[in-house]
Amino acid sequence: xxxxxxxxxxxxxxxxxxxxxxxxxxxxxxxxxxxxxxxxxxxxxxxxxxxxxxxxxxxxxxxxxxxxxxxxxxxxxxxxxxxxxxxxxxxxxxxxxxxxxxxxxxxxxxxxxxxxxxxxxxxxxxxxxxxxxxxxxxxxxxxxxxxxxxxxxxxxxxxxxxxxxxxxxxxxxxxxxxxxxxxxxxxxxxxxxxxxxxxxxxxxxxxxxxxxxxxxxxxxxxxxxxxxxxxxxxxxxxxxxxxxxxxxxxxxxxxxxxxxxxxxxxxxxxxxxxxxxxxxxxxxxxxxxxxxxxxxxxxxxxxxxxxxxxxxxx
Amino acid sequence: xxxxxxxxxxxxxxxxxxxxxxxxxxxxxxxxxxxxxxxxxxxxxxxxxxxxxxxxxxxxxxxxxxxxxxxxxxxxxxxxxxxxxxxxxxxxxxxxxxxxxxxxxxxxxxxxxxxxxxxxxxxxxxxxxxxxxxxxxxxxxxxxxxxxxxxxxxxxxxxxxxxxxxxxxxxxxxxxxxxxxxxxxxxxxxxxxxxxxxxxxxxxxxxxxxxxxxxxxxxxxxxxxxxxxxxxxxxxxxxxxxxxxxxxxxxxxxxxxxxxxxxxxxxxxxxxxxxxxxxxxxxxxxxxxxxxxxxxxxxxxxxxxxxxxxxxxxxxxxxxxxxxxxxxxxxxxxxxxxxxxxxxxxxxxxxxxxxxxxxxxxxxxxxxxxxxxxxxxxxxxxxxxxxxxxxxxxxxxxxxxxxxxxxxxxxxxxxxxxxxxxxxxxxxxxxxxxxxxxxxxxxxxxxxxxxxxxxxxxxxxxxxxxxxxxxxxxxxxxxxxxxx
Ligand SMILES: [Zn+2]
Numbered sequence: 001x002x003x004x005x006x007x008x009x010x011x012x013x014x015x016x017x018x019x020x021x022x023x024x025x026x027x028x029x030x031x032x033x034x035x036x037x038x039x040x041x042x043x044x045x046x047x048x049x050x051x052x053x054x055x056x057x058x059x060x061x062x063x064x065x066x067x068x069x070x071x072x073x074x075x076x077x078x079x080x081x082x083x084x085x086x087x088x089x090x091x092x093x094x095x096x097x098x099x100x101x102x103x104x105x106x107x108x109x110x111x112x113x114x115x116x117x118x119x120x121x122x123x124x125x126x127x128x129x130x131x132x133x134x135x136x137x138x139x140x141x142x143x144x145x146x147x148x149x150x151x152x153x154x155x156x157x158x159x160x161x162x163x164x165x166x167x168x169x170x171x172x173x174x175x176x177x178x179x180x181x182x183x184x185x186x187x188x189x190x191x192x193x194x195x196x197x198x199x200x201x202x203x204x205x206x207x208x209x210x211x212x213x214x215x216x217x218x219x220x221x222x223x224x225x226x227x228x229x230x231x232x233x234x235x236x237x238x239x240x241x242x243x244x245x246x247x248x249x250x251x252x253x254x255x256x257x258x259x260x261x262x263x264x265x266x267x268x269x270x271x272x273x274x275x276x277x278x279x280x281x282x283x284x285x286x287x288x289x290x291x292x293x294x295x296x297x298x299x300x301x302x303x304x305x306x307x308x309x310x311x312x313x314x
Numbered sequence: 315x316x317x318x319x320x321x322x323x324x325x326x327x328x329x330x331x332x333x334x335x336x337x338x339x340x341x342x343x344x345x346x347x348x349x350x351x352x353x354x355x356x357x358x359x360x361x362x363x364x365x366x367x368x369x370x371x372x373x374x375x376x377x378x379x380x381x382x383x384x385x386x387x388x389x390x391x392x393x394x395x396x397x398x399x400x401x402x403x404x405x406x407x408x409x410x411x412x413x414x415x416x417x418x419x420x421x422x423x424x425x426x427x428x429x430x431x432x433x434x435x436x437x438x439x440x441x442x443x444x445x446x447x448x449x450x451x452x453x454x455x456x457x458x459x460x461x462x463x464x465x466x467x468x469x470x471x472x473x474x475x476x477x478x479x480x481x482x483x484x485x486x487x488x489x490x491x492x493x494x495x496x497x498x499x500x501x502x503x504x505x506x507x508x509x510x511x512x513x514x515x516x517x518x519x520x521x522x523x524x525x526x527x528x529x530x531x532x533x534x535x536x537x538x539x540x541x542x543x544x545x546x547x548x549x550x551x552x553x554x555x556x557x558x559x560x561x562x563x564x565x566x567x568x569x570x571x572x573x574x575x576x577x578x579x580x581x582x583x584x585x586x587x588x589x590x591x592x593x594x595x596x597x598x599x600x601x602x603x604x605x606x607x608x609x610x611x612x613x614x615x616x617x618x619x620x621x622x623x624x625x626x627x628x629x630x631x632x633x634x635x636x637x638x639x640x641x642x643x644x645x646x647x648x649x650x651x652x653x654x655x656x657x658x659x660x661x662x663x664x665x666x667x668x669x670x671x672x673x674x675x676x677x678x679x680x681x682x683x684x685x686x687x688x689x690x691x692x693x694x695x696x697x698x699x700x701x702x703x704x705x706x707x708x709x710x711x712x713x714x715x716x717x718x719x720x721x722x723x724x725x726x727x728x729x730x731x732x733x734x735x736x737x738x739x740x741x742x743x744x745x746x747x748x749x750x751x752x753x754x755x756x757x758x759x760x761x762x763x764x765x766x767x768x769x770x771x772x773x774x775x776x777x778x779x780x781x782x783x784x785x786x787x788x789x790x791x792x793x794x795x796x797x798x
Contacts, residue, residue, distance in 0.1 A: 030362040035592035063365050064594050142592055145397050148406035149360045153465070165401045192397070192587035201589060202415060 005040040006254050006266035010229035010278025013268045013306045015295075016042045017049045020286045021261030022067035024053075025060030031146040033139035034065075036258045046267060046296040050074040053292070067286070077289040078296040085223045085294060087113055088123040093227025093253050093280075105277040106228045109269035112301045113226070118294075123222065125214040127207065128256050134207035135255035136248055137191050137200050144188030150176060183244065212260045219284035224294055228253055229266035229278035253280060263288040265295045268306055276306060320547060322489050323481035324539075325517040328500055329447065330375045330473040331507045337446045337473035338366030338409065345468035346510060350452075358446075358471030360404030365593050368393075372473040373420075373597065374607045375505040376444050379475055380421025381608050382499050383439050388418045390598045391444070393591040398584060401463070402448035404470050411443035412588045419443035426499070427616075428491045429634050437492050438480040447472040450512075456570040457532070469512075475505075481519065486543035489518070493536040494638045498615045501640035508536070509641075509679050518543060522550050526562040530574050533567045537675075542567045546574050618643055626656040632664055641678045648685035653692055662688065662709070670710045682716025683709070691719040699723065701730050703775045732778040737769070737785055740777070744768045745789065756794050762786065 009016025018040040029039055041052035053074050060066045089110060094103055110120060152158030152172035159171035177185070191200035218225060231252055257264040262285055266278040281298070283291035333343045339357035356364035373391055380387045394412035411419045424439035449470040453460035477496065483489045497514060500506040508514050516539050521527040528550065533542050550560050565574040613621070615637040622633040622643070636643045642663065649659045667688070671678060691709065694700045700708075700723055708722050723729055731737055744765060745752050751768075754761035766786050770777050 027365050028363040031593075033592075062367060064367055065592075141589060145395055145407050145587075145589070148397065148399065149362070149404065151399070151406060153401060154359060154404065155361070166399075169399055189587065192589055194585050194587075197415070197587075197589075 005042060006229050009042050010266045011234035013276030014042055014044055015046055015049050015267050017265040019288050020263045022065050023057045025063040025066050027060055027062040033142040036139055046299045050078055050292045071286055071288060074289055074292050077293055080293055082294055082297055085118040087118045087120040088218055088222035088225045089120055090225050090227045091122055091124045092128040098231040099233055101272040102228050102277050105270035105272060106279050109279045113298055116297055116301050123218055127210040127214045130207045131211055131256040131259060132248060132252055134204040135259055137204035140184045140188030141191045141201050144185045147185055208259045211256055215260045225282040227280055229280040233272055233275045257282055263291050265291055267295050267299050268304055319522050320484050321481045321521050322483035323519040324479045326477040327515045328475045328506050329513040330372055330505050331510055331513050332505050333372055333473055335369055336471040337369050337372050338471055343472050348468060350466035353468040359467055366409060372444060376420045376475055377607050378503050379505060380442055382503055382614055383424040385421030385424030387421050390596050392417055392596045393594045394588045395591050397587040401465060402451050408445055409591055410445035413441055426495055428495050430488055437482045440478045440480050442475055442477045445474050445476055447474045457566055457568050458575045486540045489543055490540045493539060498638050498640050502612055502614050504612060520546050525560045529564045530567050531564055541572060626650060628660050632660045635664055645678055645685050649689050653689040658692060666706050666709050670713050681713045683713045687712050694719055699729060701779060730778050731773055731776045732781055737777055737782055740769050740772045741785055741789055755790055
């Protein structure tokens with residue numbers, strides 16, 4: 001899933017980087033939501049992540065959404081001096097529902113950014129408020145279509161049933177998919193259905209456009225935008241699955257970037273009660289090198305030695 | 315079929331068989347007569363992780379067809395996903411195009427003129443768009459009785475052009491004319507070969523005025539369309555006669571049993587949940603690209619028709635019929651290189667050649683006759699070696715066997731009888747057998763023809779008709795003077 005790089009990295013106290021959409025080929029990636037999916041590296045530190053990124057990025061003629069230009073070497077760009085970096089602290093990323101302990105940990109990192117010569121200001125991206133619904137509508141719609149191929153005819157699980165194709169498809173999918181996947185397929189199918197399409201899918205596309213414009217405007221003034229990667233501290237295994245709305249809410253800080261196709265990175269910025277907190281840095285489209293460069297400098301400045309306590313799930 | 319009763323619209327699927335590769339992958343588009351499921355790759359099998367890449371040449375061919383069908387051509391190509399479950403769909407969605415919510419088909423608002431008995435009719439083209447062909451479902455015998463079905467993915471992903479008409483057609487004959495013209499156009503453009511089985515398929519929307527619309531799917535050749543319409547017309551008419559309302563539904567054409575059969579009725583309100591294909595980016599077509607593709611378009615049937623009239627002096631009707639099929643027009647022009655009496659070639663083609671093809675229910679490409687063989691036969695007639703009447707007999711054999719007319723004539727001892735002596739033997743015999751007719755013939759012109767006919771029959775059609783005519787009349791006048 002699209003939020004599957006930065007948020008897990010944040011929860012685990014490691015670095016997770018989502019490159020600009022199109023810099024890493026999706027050929028071979030099992031599609032969940034094609035227009036939002038982006039492969040990105042997770043690693044112990046920014047340098048490892050940059051090195052892996054250098055290996056996996058680049059144009060691929062098998063992926064029509066692949067970008068056909070070379071942004072240069074990320075790992076060798078890390079050590080460049082940074083100057084005149086203007087940071088935008090996104091107000092909406094510190095909104096209602098954000099754990100104050102997370103906030104203060106992120107603020108601590110922002111102060112470090114200041115100490116290495118960055119200026120910062122507050123900025124508001126008003127349409128981020130609608131990012132979660134827009135993201136989930138688009139993602140689930142695409143997923144409902146992408147997952148349609150799992151019908152048991154060519155590969156994968158097939159129900160043990162001899163009947164017409166309709167029955168075999170239905171039984172196969174009924175038995176093969178888990179609860180959350182079925183929930184998403186149903187919602188996505190619903191959002192694309194005639195009569196609801198305009199209200200949901202089309203509206204979500206409009207919101208996506210507005211969010212992209214919000215970011216575009218912001219990057220006219222700022223080099224990098226920052227905020228927490230997740231509004232809350234890591235939760236226990238299986239804790240949120242029964243309350244999907246609450247679970248989707250946790251993605252509030254990460255999904256806007258997916259909607260806009262921008263590069264973003266989460267790096268550890270501290271521990272709260274033994275649990276890691278991540279700060280998210282976001283750059284303009286294809287400014288991946290600038291992003292990694294600053295993330296590396298911040299990582300050096302923070303100089304954290306993270307050893308989170310292991311908390312077992314119930 | 316009455317002109318006013320039927321309303322027919324067509325959805326034609328034309329495979330771009332001139333392409334080397336499929337629409338979204340580099341598998342060969344030449345999949346016919348190969349082991350099932352051998353011309354496949356992760357993309358056309360819809361394997362997880364695979365992605366489509368547009369075959370640019372398919373767009374070029376589509377643009378040519380749009381132009382030839384007088385369409386407004388879009389300056390961008392956007393693909394949509396058409397979502398529905400069916401066993402012939404590798405991904406359970408088809409990458410297609412759409413004309414709503416920001417979509418635009420490759421071409422729209424075009425037309426084709428067809429010649430019918432009541433004059434020239436304009437059939438409007440609503441839209442044409444590119445899409446991928448599904449896999450082929452192989453039934454065991456008839457679709458409605460097959461105990462199971464097999465899927466061959468070789469065809470999956472082949473580039474199709476869907477061409478949708480407005481409901482402007484009013485009879486099976488008109489639908490047939492339209493399809494013939496369409497086929498001739500795409501063949502003249504060199505984008506599709508209608509001889510390939512399944513290269514041109516059709517869904518038919520048909521309603522009797524005032525009644526509900528029935529869609530007939532799965533008609534795998536243009537030839538079958540006429541039969542399907544005829545059957546469906548009669549079926550609906552029978553229902554209405556009995557006071558039963560015609561349901562709006564989708565039916566399948568059962569090619570073995572030659573009937574339409576009802577599919578699940580839940581398919582009538584199919585919601586395809588179209589949305590823009592996120593794995594493909596819109597392709598813009600700048601004017602320069604368009605111009606490059608559309609410059610030097612091959613000669614189209616309309617232009618060729620005009621040329622046949624001026625270059626060979628053919629009547630407009632002949633030129634129309636010939637250019638309604640590229641194969642026929644090619645046949646004519648090949649023959650015209652070898653033989654200068656063009657009208658004679660055309661007469662034979664329009665008459666006996668087409669009649670025989672119709673009777674045998676085959677296309678000229680499926681027959682064994684060649685322009686060389688036809689010309690060889692015409693020359694034998696001109697040289698007086700065989701009569702025209704004999705030509706009419708042996709042409710069928712040439713069509714079926716491809717034998718050289720000269721050999722046929724020798725084998726069958728068909729050489730024309732032009733000897734007075736021999737003919738007189740036959741004439742004397744007939745005059746003896748039909749004394750009554752001879753008596754009538756002395757005063758009645760009709761009876762003369764009867765006698766001539768009888769002699770012709772005796773000679774097996776080999777008598778030189780002019781000589782026979784003269785000799786019979788001479789004999790009659792001898793009799794008449796001997797009576798006086
Ligand atoms: Zn393929």
